[in-house]
Amino acid sequence: QVQLVESGGESVQSGGSLSLSCAASGRTFTIHNMGWFRQAPGKEREFVAAIRWIGGDKNYADSVQGRFTISKDLVQNTMSLQMNMLKPDDTAVYYCAAARQPPLSFVVSEYDFWGQGTQVTVSS
16 A cells, blocks of 8 residues: 655645645555646536656646646655746645555546645635
8 A cells, every 4th residue: 555645735825835745655666656636616526737756757737838837756755836927726625645556647546546635725
């Protein structure tokens, strides 16, 4: 099993920046990829960004491309999401996820482990 704990969610104003962090523990050697997803009230959970745990591949949703940056620290077993130029539409609960399978996926069901989520609220 892999345990994931997110932190860093806050309320910010439109145009502001925020950094989220995800700490992984347990059987981290089983992780192939990690990703960030988000879920706004009344909406389905959606892909934000993903990163290959070993290697440099990254993938972003079109809606955050150029504004968000995903990164990792293999020594600390952490993953981060730097979010710049935040918009009210970015308001959601942000979830960290880990996948045991190789494809760098944007599909919710292809991730095996999930954190509890952290709330990001962007006001206009």
